[in-house]
Amino acid sequence: MEEKLETVKKMLEKHGQEHLLTFYDRLSQEKQNQLLDEILTTDFKQIEELYEETKEKPNFEDVKLEPIAYLEKAKLPKKQLDKLTALGEDAIRHGKLAIVTMAGGQGTRLGHPGPKGTFDLGLSSHKSIFEILCDGIKRASEKYNVTIPWYLMTSDANNDETINFFEKNNYFGYPKSAVSFFKQGKLPMLDINGKILLDENGMIMQAADGHGGIFEAMRKNGIFYQMKEQGIEWVYIGGVDNVLAKMVDPVLTGLAIDEKTLIAGKSVVKANPQEKVGVFCKKDGKPSVIEYSEISKELAEARDENGELLYGESHILCNQFNLEILEKISTNRLPYHVAFKKASYLDANGNLVKPSEPNAYKFEAFLFDAFSMVDDMSILRVKREEEFAPVKNAEGVDSPETARELYKKFHNIENL
Ligand code: UTP
Numbered sequence: 001m002e003e004k005l006e007t008v009k010k011m012l013e014k015h016g017q018e019h020l021l022t023f024y025d026r027l028s029q030e031k032q033n034q035l036l037d038e039i040l041t042t043d044f045k046q047i048e049e050l051y052e053e054t055k056e057k058p059n060f061e062d063v064k065l066e067p068i069a070y071l072e073k074a075k076l077p078k079k080q081l082d083k084l085t086a087l088g089e090d091a092i093r094h095g096k097l098a099i100v101t102m103a104g105g106q107g108t109r110l111g112h113p114g115p116k117g118t119f120d121l122g123l124s125s126h127k128s129i130f131e132i133l134c135d136g137i138k139r140a141s142e143k144y145n146v147t148i149p150w151y152l153m154t155s156d157a158n159n160d161e162t163i164n165f166f167e168k169n170n171y172f173g174y175p176k177s178a179v180s181f182f183k184q185g186k187l188p189m190l191d192i193n194g195k196i197l198l199d200e201n202g203m204i205m206q207a208a209d210g211h212g213g214i215f216e217a218m219r220k221n222g223i224f225y226q227m228k229e230q231g232i233e234w235v236y237i238g239g240v241d242n243v244l245a246k247m248v249d250p251v252l253t254g255l256a257i258d259e260k261t262l263i264a265g266k267s268v269v270k271a272n273p274q275e276k277v278g279v280f281c282k283k284d285g286k287p288s289v290i291e292y293s294e295i296s297k298e299l300a301e302a303r304d305e306n307g308e309l310l311y312g313e314s315h316i317l318c319n320q321f322n323l324e325i326l327e328k329i330s331t332n333r334l335p336y337h338v339a340f341k342k343a344s345y346l347d348a349n350g351n352l353v354k355p356s357e358p359n360a361y362k363f364e365a366f367l368f369d370a371f372s373m374v375d376d377m378s379i380l381r382v383k384r385e386e387e388f389a390p391v392k393n394a395e396g397v398d399s400p401e402t403a404r405e406l407y408k409k410f411h412n413i414e415n416l
Contacts, residue, residue, distance in 0.1 A: 001033070008039050015044040019195060023202035023350055031203065038204050042188065042196075050187075050363050051194035054338050065290065065299065066282040067310045070267060070379035073251055087257045088250025092144045096233040099137060099148055099247050100218075102317075102367075103130075103162060103240035104155035104184040104208045108341075109393045110241075110400075115158040117240045118165045119391065122404050123413070129391065130165065132243050132407070134172040140248035147178045148248060149230060152240075153217060155208035159183050182221035184213040187336075189343055190361045197345040197360055200352050205345060210337070210364025211239070211317070215330035224327050232323055237367070239317040243407050244389040246382070252320050255378045262325035263287070263371060264378040267313035268388050273300040278368065280313040280379055287377040289315045289368035313379055315368060316388050329373055334365040386410060 005024075012018045020039060024032060076084070091097060107116040117130035127135075134150075141148050154162045163181055166172075171179055186206040188196045197205040214237065218224055227235065234256070236247050249266075256264040267280055278289040292300075295311060302310040321329075343360035347353050371377055382388075389406035392398040407413075 001036075004036050004040075008036050011039065011044070015048065016194075017044065017196055019348065020198065020204065022348065023198070023346065026350075027202055031201070035203055038206075042204070047188060047190070047196065048194070050336055050338070051190055051361070053336070054190075054361050063283050064285070065311075066285075067304075068280045068282050068287060068313065068379055070280070070313050070381050071255065072381040074381075074383060076251075081251065084254030084258055085250045086254065088252065088254030089144065091234060091253050091257065092140070092148075092248060092250055093146055095146050095148075095231055097148060097248065097253060098151065098227055098230070098232045098235050100151040100153060100214070100235055100237045101133060101240050101247075102153045102184075102211050102214060102237065104153050104158070104213070105211070105240070106155075106157070106208065107241075110391060111394050115154070115162045115165065115240075116391070117152075117162065119400070121243060121391070121407065122400055123407070128165070128169075129240060129243060131169065131172045133240070133245065133247070134174050136245065136247055138172075138174055141174075144248070147175055149178050149180070149227075149232065150174065151180045151182065151223060153184050153214055154181055155184050156186055156206065157208065180223075180226070182217060182223060184217040185209045185220075187363045189341075191345075191359065192361075197343060200344060200346060202346060202350075205343060205360070207362050208364075211367045212334045212365025212369055214367060215326060215334070215370060218326065219330040224323065224330070227323055234320055235323060235326060236318075236320045238319070239390075241391045242316065242318070242388060243391060243403050244387050244410055245318055246387050247318075249380075252378075252380050255380055256320060256322070259376075259378045261376055261378045262322040262374050264320045264380065265371075266316055266318040266387065267379050267381050268316055268384040269381065270309055270312040270314045271384075273297075273309060275314070277314040277316075279311045280315055281311055283372065285375075286372035287374065288371055289366075313381060316390075317367070318387070319367070325374060329370045332373065334369045336363040336365055338363055 103117050112119045119129050120126050187209045189205045189207050199205040234253055238245050252264050276292045278291045281290045339362045340358040341360050341362050342355050342358050344354045389403040390398045391403045
């Protein structure tokens, strides 16, 4: 242990992070060991690079933006719809589709004290978001007479609670053997001077590395291998917080098969040019998503000859990947985006500081940055009222209230 401590001290000195051991003596032996291990496995060079990047101003000017082609599900000629449905249904019935739900986020905006999926949507049944999602998978499994494997990506912060919730609820009646959990990666949070923050327990403050961490997490947890063993070819990957997500959609799967694309994504029409959503586009010829903060007013408002927004295909985090491309993506590192957040931390005197203003840099990879690894992806425009009811904020837009209403309307549930 002494030797290990000396190695860690030298490492920290080299990187100007000596403060991480300030409260070392107050920790139990187990925690001391854990802290040393965490420090030893921290990539300080990467942390330094990430900190330097926080000082750079994003430059979107050199990027060539173009609208992306899409198909509108509701307007497909019957013959084409039938063809895509048949292609997709065949793959699904033969057990080639798996579902991954990304549930590693912190859900800070919602403010629910637990994993977002455990949130009670407020229906008279008191179903949690996890149960609502599971209902959809159960319906599809019955329809296609196949047990669809369901993977859930959790984070260090919510993994145990998530698994306990599934256990307590008997996996909502879905076969336990078909449900798997894996944890995403994490990265330290930094103060404005690039120093790693200590959490209330005197340990390194770590945060989940964004939904783009999914690719690496799948590889590190052996998920690709498991999926191959099961004969999976297509993987639907979606967020946990859309209670109308149609995760098993033969038209989406059929479209990718028909267009021979390795990634397919669903879009809904942007409600208005100012709506705060990312939209599908092509950046330098590659499929991509441009965030609302990155797009100029002029482009956001531009319309085609039919009066439709040129950049109007909102990305709703409902995408499907071929297993082959997932593996390829996982061997590349996606860029990290920086967010400035409020995070309680231990100061130099060991006092817990609860800041009222943002004080900490958090680094996150975004799933859609992986789209540029293919030349083309298929986009399927679906109806908002049928497939998109996000639970993001505690109240107002995209809140439990709006999601509940959309859910009830779609499922035709009255007076609940
Ligand atoms: P959001 O970007 O909405 O983040 O995630 P969030 O953590 O749920 O909520 P806020 O921003 O803190 O309020 C979209 C989806 O991606 C997942 C979330 O669980 C959600 O399903 N996600 C996000 C992860 O799985 N891991 C992450 O690190 C971030």
